[in-house]
Amino acid sequence: MEPGEPSRQALTLARKFGEPHGLPVQAVQPFAPDALAAALARAVEELDAGAVFAAGTDRGNEVMARLAARLNLPLAANCIGAAPGDPATVTRLRWGGSLLEEARLHSPRPLVTVAPHTVPADDGPQPPTIEVGSPALGDLVVRVSDHIKPTNGGISLADAKVIVSGGRGVGSKEGFAIIEELAGLLGAAVGCSRAVTSAGWRPHSDQVGQTGTKVAPEVYIACGISGATQHMAGLKGAKRILAINSDPQAPLMLNADYTVTGDLKEIVPAISAEIRRARAGRTSS
The missing domain is CATH 3.40.50.1220 (TPP-binding domain)
Structure with missing residues (x-):
């Protein structure tokens, strides 16, 4: 989970699949997608999670892609809808948003990222937080080494009015x-x-x-x-x-x-x- 509306929107869809738990992206600093994916994979097994959702941001998609590789499961990225079932179904925009794709996700554990600003967020409670231990050195191969200051006066495009x-x-x-x-x-x-x-x-x-x-x-x-x-x-x-x-x-x-x-x-x-x-x-x- 990341702070902000996109994560709340992902939680809204996740609640359709059961009671969610949350793993904050900021749990590993600086950002290290392999370490987060490893922690998430452990939590998925320990909780026997039925599905995993994340905001379809750059970081959310990066961590979820690595999780999918670790679990050897398909990932449905940038969805605007999802429903539980056997199989689960997902909805995505196609052809630049001019078409809606309804797809079946044949997976014992659906992995889904939610396209930002496409799903109304509900006002449900914050989920319990998953604790993250110290990451293994092998999971720190890719990490953020520097931040480039935005040129737009510090106002985020994603949050701008x-x-x-x-x-x-x-x-x-x-x-x-x-x-x-x-x-x-x-x-x-x-x-x-x-x-x-x-x-x-x-x-x-x-x-x-x-x-x-x-x-x-x-x-x-x-x-x-x-x-x-x-x-x-x-x-x-x-x-x-x-x-x-x-x-x-x-x-x-x-x-x-x-x-x-x-x-x-x-x-x-x-x-x-x-x-x-x-x-x-x-x-x-």
């Missing part, structure tokens, strides 16, 4: 200055498309989409993003989408709640200026 995201239309690495300015005024996180990370303008940690971070903000502001299928798959949880693009027929423009057609290099600074003007007016009145 507002995200201002830029795509290829921003034009350059330096062009993200206007995106960062607007995000700063709104207290928002900065995101980007895969094309931007591929160009080296932003780090992968800023990428929104199927191969980046799946987000669920109250407002997602997309600037110069066409809306490739894999990017749209990462926006399934967004409550409102505002798209700014010079192409009114861009896929994201057609799927947005609000659209502004025009040059983002003029529109985004104008929005920032209007926010400043409005705030100055409130201060002087």
Whole structure:
């Protein structure tokens, strides 16, 4: 288990399979997926667990993949639904979120990770914590040696209420200055498309989409993003989408709640200026 909403969502599905127990990811510091998988495998055998669930985050998927290898069992990753049975069934998004896959999981002990921000979390109690002993040296082969400070002002994309995201239309690495300015005024996180990370303008940690971070903000502001299928798959949880693009027929423009057609290099600074003007007016009145 990791702190945050994705783990609560995984617990919601896990409760369908019985009374859950929890193994905190932070039980082994620094993060060592092999050590956590070994501890989890021991707990599974001791508790005779009927199923194992985890949040479908980078860390959750990494630990569960290692657990599946240790137990020689199949892993169903990034599910949005699961139901007990013989066999158990799981539901996953396919084709960039345009299709739902219903699958049978032929396994004596289903191993499932839950796609973040796809399942409403219930308010059930915290499960009992599994104690983790000292990890074996052989399980510390892979571990975190360093942390790279986020470039989005410390606001996590996964938890952000507002995200201002830029795509290829921003034009350059330096062009993200206007995106960062607007995000700063709104207290928002900065995101980007895969094309931007591929160009080296932003780090992968800023990428929104199927191969980046799946987000669920109250407002997602997309600037110069066409809306490739894999990017749209990462926006399934967004409550409102505002798209700014010079192409009114861009896929994201057609799927947005609000659209502004025009040059983002003029529109985004104008929005920032209007926010400043409005705030100055409130201060002087």
